[in-house]
Amino acid sequence: MAHIKKLNFLKNHKDLVDENYGMVAVPTFSDKMDKDLEELFKSQNKTGKVGDLVFEIDNNSRIVYYGLGDSSDKTAENFRRAAGEVVGYALQHKYSDIAVECPVTDEGEYFCQAFAEGLILSSYRFLDYFTDERGEYHLKSITMVDACNQDAAKKGAIIASAVCDSRDLGNHPGNVTTPTRLANFAKEVGKKGNMKVTVFDREEFTKMGMGSFAGVAQGTNEPPKFIIMEYFGGKKSEKPVLLVGKGLTFDTGGVSLKPGLNMDRMKFDMCGSAVVFGVMNAIAELQPKMNVVAIVPSTHNMLGGSAYKPGDILTAYNGKTIEVLNTDAEGRLILADALAYASKHYDPEYMLDFATLTGAVVITLGHIATGIMSNNETLVENIKVSSDNTGEHVWQLPLWDEYCDQVKSEVADVKNLGSPGQAGTIAGGAFLKAFVGKDIPWAHFDVAGTSYHVENRSYIQKNSASGQVIRLVLDMLGA
Ligand code: BES
Ligand code: MG
Ligand code: ZN
Numbered sequence: 287m288a289h290i291k292k293l294n295f296l297k298n299h300k301d302l303v304d305e306n307y308g309m310v311a312v313p314t315f316s317d318k319m320d321k322d323l324e325e326l327f328k329s330q331n332k333t334g335k336v337g338d339l340v341f342e343i344d345n346n347s348r349i350v351y352y353g354l355g356d357s358s359d360k361t362a363e364n365f366r367r368a369a370g371e372v373v374g375y376a377l378q379h380k381y382s383d384i385a386v387e388c389p390v391t392d393e394g395e396y397f398c399q400a401f402a403e404g405l406i407l408s409s410y411r412f413l414d415y416f417t418d419e420r421g422e423y424h425l426k427s428i429t430m431v432d433a434c435n436q437d438a439a440k441k442g443a444i445i446a447s448a449v450c451d452s453r454d455l456g457n458h459p460g461n462v463t464t465p466t467r468l469a470n471f472a473k474e475v476g477k478k479g480n481m482k483v484t485v486f487d488r489e490e491f492t493k494m495g496m497g498s499f500a501g502v503a504q505g506t507n508e509p510p511k512f513i514i515m516e517y518f519g520g521k522k523s524e525k526p527v528l529l530v531g532k533g534l535t536f537d538t539g540g541v542s543l544k545p546g547l548n549m550d551r552m553k554f555d556m557c558g559s560a561v562v563f564g565v566m567n568a569i570a571e572l573q574p575k576m577n578v579v580a581i582v583p584s585t586h587n588m589l590g591g592s593a594y595k596p597g598d599i600l601t602a603y604n605g606k607t608i609e610v611l612n613t614d615a616e617g618r619l620i621l622a623d624a625l626a627y628a629s630k631h632y633d634p635e636y637m638l639d640f641a642t643l644t645g646a647v648v649i650t651l652g653h654i655a656t657g658i659m660s661n662n663e664t665l666v667e668n669i670k671v672s673s674d675n676t677g678e679h680v681w682q683l684p685l686w687d688e689y690c691d692q693v694k695s696e697v698a699d700v701k702n703l704g705s706p707g708q709a710g711t712i713a714g715g716a717f718l719k720a721f722v723g724k725d726i727p728w729a730h731f732d733v734a735g736t737s738y739h740v741e742n743r744s745y746i747q748k749n750s751a752s753g754q755v756i757r758l759v760l761d762m763l764g765a
Contacts, residue, residue: 287410287412287413287414287450287451287454288409288410288411288412288413288423288425289406289409289410289411289447289450290405290406290409290425290427290428291406291443291447291450292443292447293402293405293406293428293429293430293439293440293443294427294428294429294430295429295430295431295433295436295439296385296429296430296431296432297432298431298432299387299431299432302385302431305385305429306383307348307383307384307385307429308348308376308381308382308383308384309348309349309350309375309376309379309381309384309385310348310349310350310384310385310386310387311349311350311351311352311372311376311384311385311386311387312349312350312351312352312387313351313352313354313368313387313388313389314334314351314352314353314354315334315353315354315355315356315357316333316334316335316353316354316355316356316357317356317357317358318357319334323351326340326342326343326351327340327351327353329343332353333353334351334353334354334355335353335355336353336354336355336364336367336368336371337353337367337368337371337744338352338353338371339351339352339353339371339372339375350372350375352368352371352372353368354368354389360393360397361677362396362397362399362400362675362676362677363400363677365389365390365397365400365401365404366400366401366403366404366407366677366744366745367404367743367744367745368389368401368404369386369401369402369403369404369405369408369745370404370405370407370408370744370745371408371744372384372386372405372408373386373404373405373408373409373425373428373745374408374744376425377408377409377411377424377425380424381424381425382424382425382426382427383426383427383429384425384427384428384429385428385429385430385431386405386428386429386430386431387431387432388401388430388431388432388433388434388439389401390433390434390435391434392434395434395435395437395438396438396675397434398433398434398435398438398439398442399435399438399439399441399442399445400442401430401439401442402430402433402438402439402440402441402442402443402446403442403443403445403446403745403757404446404744404745405428405430405443405446406428406442406443406446406447406450407446407449407450407745407746407753408744408745409425409428409450410450410453410747410750411423411747412453412454412457412747412750414458441572444568444571444572445568445756445757445760448564448565448567448568448571448756449564449753449756449757450753451563451564451567452560452561452563452564452567452751452753452756453560453750453751453752453753454751455467455468455471455556455559455560455563455751456553456554456556456557456560456737456738456750456751456753457553457750457751458553459550459553460535460536460552460553460586463535463553463556464508464509464535464586465508465509465510465511465533465535465584465585465586466508466509466511468511468513468533468535468556468559468563468582468584469485469511469513469584471563472485472513472515472563472566472580472582473485475515475563475566475567475570476515476566476570478570478571479517479566479567479569479570479571479573480517480519480570480573481515481516481517481566481570482515482516483513483514483515483516484513484514484516485511485512485513485514486511486512486514487509487510487511488500488503488509488510490512491510491512491583491623494603495601495603496512496583496602496603496623496627497600497601497602497603497623498600498601498602498603498608498619498620498622498623499512499583499585499619499620499622499623499624500600501594501598501600501610501619502540502585502587502594502613502616502619502620503585503586503620504592504593504594505540505541505587505588505589505590505592505593505594506585506586506587506588507588508535508585508586508588510583510584510585510586511533511582511583511584511585512581512582512583512584512623512624512627513533513580513581513582513583513584514579514580514581515566515579515580515581516579517566517569517570517576517577517578517579517580518577519569519573519574519575519576519577519578520575520576520577521575521577524576524577524635525577525632525633525634525635526577526578526579526632526633526634526635527576527577527578527579527634527635527636527637527638527763528578528579528580528581528628528632528634528636528637528638529561529562529565529566529578529579529580529581529637529638529639529640529759530562530580530581530582530621530624530625530628530637530638530639530640531556531558531559531560531561531562531563531580531581531582531639531640531641532555532556532557532558532559532582532583532617532620532621532639532640532641532642532643533556533558533559533582533583533584533585533620534552534555534556534584534585534586534587534616534617534620534642535553535555535556535584535585535586536552536553536555536586536587536588537552537555537586537587537614537616537617538552538586538587538588538589539587539589539613539614540587540588540589540593540594540613540614540616541589541593541594541595541596541613542596542612542613542614543589543614544614551738554642554737554738554751555587555617555642556584556642557640557642557733557737557738557751558617558639558640558641558642558643558731558733558737559582559584559640560737560751560753561640561731561733561737561753561754561755561756561759562580562581562582562640563580563582564753564756565578565580565756565759565760565763565765566578566580568756568760568765569760569763569765572765574763574764574765576763576764576765578763579628579632579634581624581627581628582624583620583621583623583624584620585620587613587614587616589613593613594610594613595610595613596610596611596612596613597609597610597611598610599697599698600619602622602623602626602721603622603623603626603627603630603721604626604629604630604721606622606626606699606700606720606721607695607698607699607700608622608695608698608699608700608701608702609695609696609697609698609700609701609702610701610702611701611702611703612702612703615702615703615714616702617641617642617643617714618641618643618702618714618717618718619702621639621641621718621721622717622718622720622721623721624639625637625639625718625721625722625728626721626723629721629722629723629726630723634726635727636662636665636726636727636728636729637722637726637727637728637729638728638729638730638731638759639718639728639729639730639731640731640733640755641714641730641731641732641733641734642732642733642734642737643711643714643730643732643734644710644711644713644714644732644734645710645734646709646710646711647710647711647732647734647735648734648735650683650711651681651735651736652735653735653736653738653739653740653741654679654735654736655679655680655681655735655736656678656679656680656681656731656732656733656735656736656754656755657680657681657682657683657711657731657732657735658680658681658682658683658729658730658731658732659682659683659684659685659711659712659715659716659719659729659730659732660682660685660727660728660729660730661685661719661722661727661728661729662727662728662729664727665727665728665729666682666729668762669729669758669762670682671762672758672759672761672762673758675758675761676757676758676761678736678754678755678757678758679736680731680758683711683712683715684712685712685715685716685719689704689709689712689713689715689716690716690719690720692704692705692708692709692713692716693713693716693717693720699720700717700720702717704716704717711732714730714732715730715732718730731755733754733755736752736754736755737751737752737754737755738750738751738752739752
């Protein structure tokens, strides 16, 4: 893994002259440029919009100017993206130490946090498996100059660094990011963050009655894990927020085998759990006064002599029976037990689950927005507020009773498919709803499209896990 973990700070930009930075980045708004600067942008076919970046022609100059668009149209997301362009340029040109002037003046501390996030998020590259010069990472430090609010910037750096750690979990292949590796990651985070971490092995969770999770896991030799992280930093009387993540460390589809094209991407099938781990990782650093519990069922989904089959009927932790019609709809099966377990053993204020659950959500929303479904409109409103704050898009899909009827089975309580060719993402949500305890506000995030990117986007690299939604959840928690 390579990313900048902490920012340096320089109080006054006048001190810049004494320091030895390979590059100094200076912000500018497209409507606030003097003539010379306008000419410079023009000469490089730029206008100063967000993402535009120009360098001084003089070879001895170390200054680049970066655009932030029109000064009447300032958004935290624009600041985050502009920061991303600056660091992208530095990486491309192999600078080792750079200074970036903070563009925030009086827009509020969240802008400062967002800018810092952009700097760290865009510094991430996944280079671990190159043994030649492609594995070299030249960037050593980023210094933020004139940061309007250092505490906010430091918080942004902590959060973004946690996002990068989660990207790493996603980007490592299935033979490295195994359930055991995820359990160890949880333990490391727990140790530094005052959390109690409990891990149940196959024998234990099978005996406990998690027949649905055990069914999916029975086809793999890689030991599956049921991981619980408890953080009680708030009052004892306060109900915890429950976070549940799909930790499917590789999804072959099982006996209902997936086609070969792009199957390698199914290493990203644990990215729901990476959201949960990212949130807990940041909480471990920030130590907020609140109670949060994370639960991750983790296994490969493989095929072989002992694998579960279409037609099998499994019994979940809450006693409900499930007809398996397709072994590739395995995410909802492992989450069923996790949601039922969370509902029984905690008294959650609300419960959120994150899963790369359906290819259908990628068709519906692309890699741009996360599909959300819920049993509680107030919760949805809160999610939307945090989505707007963080620039991480969500779009709500309905969970009307008619959809819930579509996952009823003719031989068991529910089946793991909806009606053929219809509303595949909603069928996933409708199935999960059957395992959420009565009266618990709950929302399901289908992150199959947003958890990894196929194109570059300023601070997210193409073909990389994105770590998206971690920032949204932290904002929602008020961590
Ligand atoms: N992990 C996949 C969903 C997925 C697909 C994630 C593409 C990212 C990109 C999930 O386990 C799955 O296979 N879902 C099936 C469900 C179907 C059998 C009802 C799907 O979407 O095809
Ligand atoms: Mg699958
Ligand atoms: Zn899957």
